[in-house]
Amino acid sequence: MPFFSILEYSDSENGELFMNTYAVFKADNYEDEVLFETVSKHFEAHDIKSKIPHGAKVLLKPNLVADKDAAFSVTTNPRFVFAIIKYLKQIGVEDITVADCPGGALLLFSEMVDVYEKTGYSFLSEFAMLNTDFESSDVASPNGSVNPKFNIINAISDADYIINVPKLKTHNMTCITAGVKNLFGSIPGLQKPAFHAKYPAIKDFSNMLVELAQTVKPDFTIVDAIDIMEGNGPTNGKKRHLGLTFSSCDVFGLDAFILELLGIHEDLVATVSASKQKGLINRHGEKIGDTDFKIDKPILLPASFSATSGLGKLTAKTKTLAEKAVAAVLMSYPQMNENCVLCKKCIVTCPKRALKIENKKIVLNKKLCIGCLCCDEVCPNGAVDIKKKIKTR
Ligand code: SF4
Numbered sequence: 001m002p003f004f005s006i007l008e009y010s011d012s013e014n015g016e017l018f019m020n021t022y023a024v025f026k027a028d029n030y031e032d033e034v035l036f037e038t039v040s041k042h043f044e045a046h047d048i049k050s051k052i053p054h055g056a057k058v059l060l061k062p063n064l065v066a067d068k069d070a071a072f073s074v075t076t077n078p079r080f081v082f083a084i085i086k087y088l089k090q091i092g093v094e095d096i097t098v099a100d101c102p103g104g105a106l107l108l109f110s111e112m113v114d115v116y117e118k119t120g121y122s123f124l125s126e127f128a129m130l131n132t133d134f135e136s137s138d139v140a141s142p143n144g145s146v147n148p149k150f151n152i153i154n155a156i157s158d159a160d161y162i163i164n165v166p167k168l169k170t171h172n173m174t175c176i177t178a179g180v181k182n183l184f185g186s187i188p189g190l191q192k193p194a195f196h197a198k199y200p201a202i203k204d205f206s207n208m209l210v211e212l213a214q215t216v217k218p219d220f221t222i223v224d225a226i227d228i229m230e231g232n233g234p235t236n237g238k239k240r241h242l243g244l245t246f247s248s249c250d251v252f253g254l255d256a257f258i259l260e261l262l263g264i265h266e267d268l269v270a271t272v273s274a275s276k277q278k279g280l281i282n283r284h285g286e287k288i289g290d291t292d293f294k295i296d297k298p299i300l301l302p303a304s305f306s307a308t309s310g311l312g313k314l315t316a317k318t319k320t321l322a323e324k325a326v327a328a329v330l331m332s333y334p335q336m337n338e339n340c341v342l343c344k345k346c347i348v349t350c351p352k353r354a355l356k357i358e359n360k361k362i363v364l365n366k367k368l369c370i371g372c373l374c375c376d377e378v379c380p381n382g383a384v385d386i387k388k389k390i391k392t393r
Pocket residue numbers: 336339340341342343344345346347362375378379380381382383384
């Protein structure tokens with residue numbers, strides 16, 4: 001039985017009926033010609049041209065979590081974003097802004113310019129506005145059972161049409177980051193670690209992320225999975241060539257579609273589990289494109305998930321039960337290695353003030369640590385090893 005079937009759903013705001021479509025197209029590399037052709041196929045598959053209002057302020061939300069060169073596969077590749085901008089220009093869109101709020105402390109104008117420089121985005125300023133303003137406003141969460149409102153950077157909340165442009169990566173907390181998790185960058189600076197402190201349990205944190213996605217409500221999501229990150233993502237894993245791109249107007253169903261194609265169990269990815277429990281993954285829609293793709297070897301999951309991913313010899317049912325039991329008692333915690341240069345980014349970012357410098361070393365207070373691994377996410381040097389300890393998270 002196919003995973004998805006064709007069904008229409010109603011857009012609650014304007015009452016129009018749309019078909020949920022989930023697209024996957026192969027793309028071998030980041031050459032401009034290949035990317036433009038691929039991006040065009042995605043936009044045309046969903047007839048995005050007819051959906052962007054005339055004169056709309058269009059916002060592109062890539063993943064710029066850290067100031068790393070595109071070669072590390074930490075950020076959405078700038079050539080991918082360039083292809084999207086070129087396509088938008090071709091269909092007559094003039095007002096295009098690129099915005100994300102990287103991890104760690106609230107950035108100054110000059111620091112964000114530096115992020116654009118180091119990630120290879122600077123050249124895009126010729127074709128679109130690169131946002132450097134992190135002024136934010138409260139936006140009511142329409143389904144806010146966890147959070148009634150979110151403080152979102154104005155560049156995103158003021159846009160008329162939002163295009164979510166994630167990088168597909170592993171993630172030490174949510175296992176995989178794709179469409180839903182990418183929207184966490186809508187929250188300014190150190191408010192992000194504060195959310196980790198507020199929701200230390202993965203389930204609660206993921207419920208918050210899903211409500212945030214319902215609040216930001218991206219109109220279209222197009223995923224850069226040409227080179228992905230596996231292992232200890234989202235910033236310190238290894239680059240792997242996958243050669244795929246994904247898209248949909250339904251960000252929740254798209255994440256589930258990606259996992260299905262890559263053979264990753266949905267229950268391992270907390271954001272997809274949370275979306276499923278809220279009834280947001282309705283399995284309805286049409287799968288199009290290179291859907292016959294078969295992955296040659298499994299995606300290497302982060303060390304924080306290694307205990308669960310090593311249960312491959314068990315039957316599917318036993319494996320699910322075992323995964324849940326293991327996840328319930330094991331918590332990840334950081335241990336700094338010899339790559340540490342004492343830059344203090346992890347100390348500033350830690351939501352529980354669990355890190356300090358003692359005798360020229362970063363020392364962890366394990367009693368305070370909640371295992372959010374924000375320290376690993378902001379570390380520019382791969383100086384955080386992930387260890388396990390027994391504790392219910
Ligand atoms: S662990 Fe990383 S972020 Fe923390 S001080 Fe060392 S180098 Fe900086």
